[in-house]
Amino acid sequence: MPRxxxxxxxxxxxxxxxxxxxxxxxxxxxxxxxxxxDEFDIPTTAAASARPQAETGVTRIQRAPVMRDSAIQQVAYxxxxxxxxxxxxxxxxxxxRVPLAPMNPYGxxxxxxxxxxxxxxxxYPDEYLCDGGDREIPVHYYEDERQGLDTEDTVAEFTDHKxxxxxxxxxxxxxxxxxxxxxxxxxxxxxxxxxxxxxxAENTAGGNELQTRLAPTLRNxxxxxxxxxxxxxxxxxxxxxxxxxxxxxxxxxxxDKVLNxxxxxxxxxxxxxxxGDMARLGLGIQAAQFWxxxxxxxxxxxxxxxxIGESTISASAITVIDDLKSxxxxxxxxxxxxxxDTAEVGEIVTFTIRYDNLGxxxxxSVRIVDNLTPRLEYVEDSAxxxxxxxxxxxxxxxxxxxxxxxxxxxLPDKTGGVVTFQxxxx
Amino acid sequence: MSRALQAFVAALxxxxxxxxxxxxxxxxxxxxGHGRYVPIDQYVPPGIAxxxxxxxxxxxxxxxxxxxxxxxxxxxxxFFDGTPQRPVELAAPAQAGLLVGRMxxxxxxxxxxxPGGEFYPSIELVDRLHPPPGQAERFxxxxxxxPEEFTGADNGRMVTKVVYLEQPxxxxxxxxxxxxxxxxxxxxxxxxxEADFLGRPIAIVRMGGRTPDRNAPDWQFWGPGAPxxxxxxxxxxxx
Numbered sequence: 043m044p045r046x047x048x049x050x051x052x053x054x055x056x057x058x059x060x061x062x063x064x065x066x067x068x069x070x071x072x073x074x075x076x077x078x079x080d081e082f083d084i085p086t087t088a089a090a091s092a093r094p095q096a097e098t099g100v101t102r103i104q105r106a107p108v109m110r111d112s113a114i115q116q117v118a119y120x121x122x123x124x125x126x127x128x129x130x131x132x133x134x135x136x137x138x139r140v141p142l143a144p145m146n147p148y149g150x151x152x153x154x155x156x157x158x159x160x161x162x163x164x165x166y167p168d169e170y171l172c173d174g175g176d177r178e179i180p181v182h183y184y185e186d187e188r189q190g191l192d193t194e195d196t197v198a199e200f201t202d203h204k205x206x207x208x209x210x211x212x213x214x215x216x217x218x219x220x221x222x223x224x225x226x227x228x229x230x231x232x233x234x235x236x237x238x239x240x241x242x243a244e245n246t247a248g249g250n251e252l253q254t255r256l257a258p259t260l261r262n263x264x265x266x267x268x269x270x271x272x273x274x275x276x277x278x279x280x281x282x283x284x285x286x287x288x289x290x291x292x293x294x295x296x297x298d299k300v301l302n303x304x305x306x307x308x309x310x311x312x313x314x315x316x317x318g319d320m321a322r323l324g325l326g327i328q329a330a331q332f333w334x335x336x337x338x339x340x341x342x343x344x345x346x347x348x349x350i351g352e353s354t355i356s357a358s359a360i361t362v363i364d365d366l367k368s369x370x371x372x373x374x375x376x377x378x379x380x381x382x383d384t385a386e387v388g389e390i391v392t393f394t395i396r397y398d399n400l401g402x403x404x405x406x407s408v409r410i411v412d413n414l415t416p417r418l419e420y421v422e423d424s425a426x427x428x429x430x431x432x433x434x435x436x437x438x439x440x441x442x443x444x445x446x447x448x449x450x451x452x453l454p455d456k457t458g459g460v461v462t463f464q465x466x467x468x
Numbered sequence: 469m470s471r472a473l474q475a476f477v478a479a480l481x482x483x484x485x486x487x488x489x490x491x492x493x494x495x496x497x498x499x500x501g502h503g504r505y506v507p508i509d510q511y512v513p514p515g516i517a518x519x520x521x522x523x524x525x526x527x528x529x530x531x532x533x534x535x536x537x538x539x540x541x542x543x544x545x546x547f548f549d550g551t552p553q554r555p556v557e558l559a560a561p562a563q564a565g566l567l568v569g570r571m572x573x574x575x576x577x578x579x580x581x582x583p584g585g586e587f588y589p590s591i592e593l594v595d596r597l598h599p600p601p602g603q604a605e606r607f608x609x610x611x612x613x614x615p616e617e618f619t620g621a622d623n624g625r626m627v628t629k630v631v632y633l634e635q636p637x638x639x640x641x642x643x644x645x646x647x648x649x650x651x652x653x654x655x656x657x658x659x660x661x662e663a664d665f666l667g668r669p670i671a672i673v674r675m676g677g678r679t680p681d682r683n684a685p686d687w688q689f690w691g692p693g694a695p696x697x698x699x700x701x702x703x704x705x706x707x
Contacts, residue, residue, distance in 0.1 A: 161598035168635050168668055169597060177637075193637060218600055222610045222670065223640075223649035225662045226629035227510065228620050384603055416639050441644040468644055 163216040171385070171467065173393065173415050174378040175214035181411075183207055188411075193440055196378055196412045198397055200405040200453070202371030208405075212376040217391055218384040219467050221417065372405040372455055374398070385467045390421065394462045401455030408449045410461055414442040417468045424464035498658035501665030510628040510659040510672060514592055514691060517660070517672055518569035521594040532565030532697040533596045534608035535671070539579065540615045546575035550693045552685060558698075563608055565697030568593040573690050581615055582622060589613065589621075589675035590691070595668060597633070605699050609670050614648060617675060624677040631671040632663035640666070 163170040172194055179190035181197045186207075191197070196212040374397060381392040395412070399405055414420060420443045425433045431449035438444045447461050497507045508517055522529055537545045538561045545562035546555045555575070558564070566572050569592075576587040591611065599607045609631065617627045629650075634643075643649045651666075653659055663669040680689050 161600070166598045168633050169599070171636055218603065218607065220597060220599075220607055221634045221639075221649075222612075222631055223634050223643055223651070223666065224612075224629045224631045224673075225651045225653050225659045225666070226617070226627060227653045227655045227657065227659055229626050229628070229655040230624070384600060384606070386606070415636055416641070416644055417636055419644075441639070441641045 170216040176211035368402040398458030418465040421464040498661040527568035570694035632667040
């Protein structure tokens, strides 16, 4: 006997449907209108009527017409939330997500940028013209002969107060100056077709003749009679050649190139991090230290400064050190800068080298040696110096020059000087 | 399985093998001077090297790389914005932004050395530059076309050129004193591997003697087309 449905039987389903309706109404009207109030101007009815219907980027939901004259009045869940104005903006497509930096061929999944997210000579050294530093083999002396002076190298040679010859390298300064060249080949497009056509004709004729000659030589008439098979093998020779070629050509079709490109990287092959990577890691570590909120209270909470300030031991120690002349050799610091960071071919770039003896002893026989990179052409008579000396210009054998400033007097500690010269970008 | 179905499946298999053989027929791997494996050469169909460069992550598909085309003296360089029906004529040296990985067909006319001659070189970028912010238009990829290349194309020869970014420490000494920075190779040599040895391959330029039929456009000749970007506030430098 069927049971009669009561109000309690209908209540769960009614609650479910009413809850869904409430969720839809809140989700469609109330929440977006609150969340996007700061971003969009909710239009008035007049403005909305004047707006064209087809508007890109905005989805509008039309409200269902209210049957005010109907005999059925909905008494529950009516006007539960704020009413949506006509043509209210209820949703909008998300903004296009554009990566800040392209993919990094040197690190899968990592953008091509450093902390500042700017391209730099560390990432693309072939686009920059660099001079300074000590590239590849470090400058050294072997039986009083200087070795390891590569192009781009800029070093200072000097003799300390004990007569030992020392060197110090400068920083590297880079100017964005890409230059292009090309390799080319000239061919005739119809050469390939001619070869293919000739090969077909000769293979067919030659194969038949060869089988005919081999048969009497082997004295095996059965084999000669079975020449029908041999002819099929001769024609099959072309297929074998083609398949052999196909086997070689399927490797790049399997995208071996992409894999090999990544495998050719130094990091993938050797597993070691190069010096350029260390600089980037250093920047990242430095940035992480600055950006870490947890470390700031730790640093500020330390009382190290107060202890140092109250101590009188350091003051007495300074007094003792001042009375004794240090026996450490003089330390020559050399800094190189350029007057521009980008240069086209033909432009003049002025380099300035600042050298200082940081002490504690004077140095003698100071020489500033700059081996210009091949694409920098020295502008004649453009070298200057604020200290007495001479400039020696040598050919470096790689298309550019070696500039050597030799100073007459010794360089006391806590003193320095400046040399400049101009180059033309080739 | 019926005999007809077996024959159909066999035909499909053989057809697939033939297609694979044809598409892979350009593969000519070479070991460059640095020991890197260069799996393709300059004779790959236009667009293949660019697509492989995109897959390698050398550039994003939406990156416009400025390119400057230089002619021996004067002339007109016509870029095509998407289709051959939208030509953009510029006086040489002409500069436009091209997408990396796409093949662009150009038209070069008004050459005083070749009166009435029309040449249709193609440019395919396989890498990009990374200049400082705001300097992209000032430092474009420079593609220079020389008179002997036009002469070769006029005689029906195919000139294939790989433009590379010079490695500053590997600059050839003969390229330091104003000479033409181009090196001739034998047709059997892999120009991409040689360019990879001397620097970083940036673009592949192909120029032959074909001219399109104006009455019947050959889409294989024009390629799928790609948009270009012309920066109006950049004045083309004087030749």
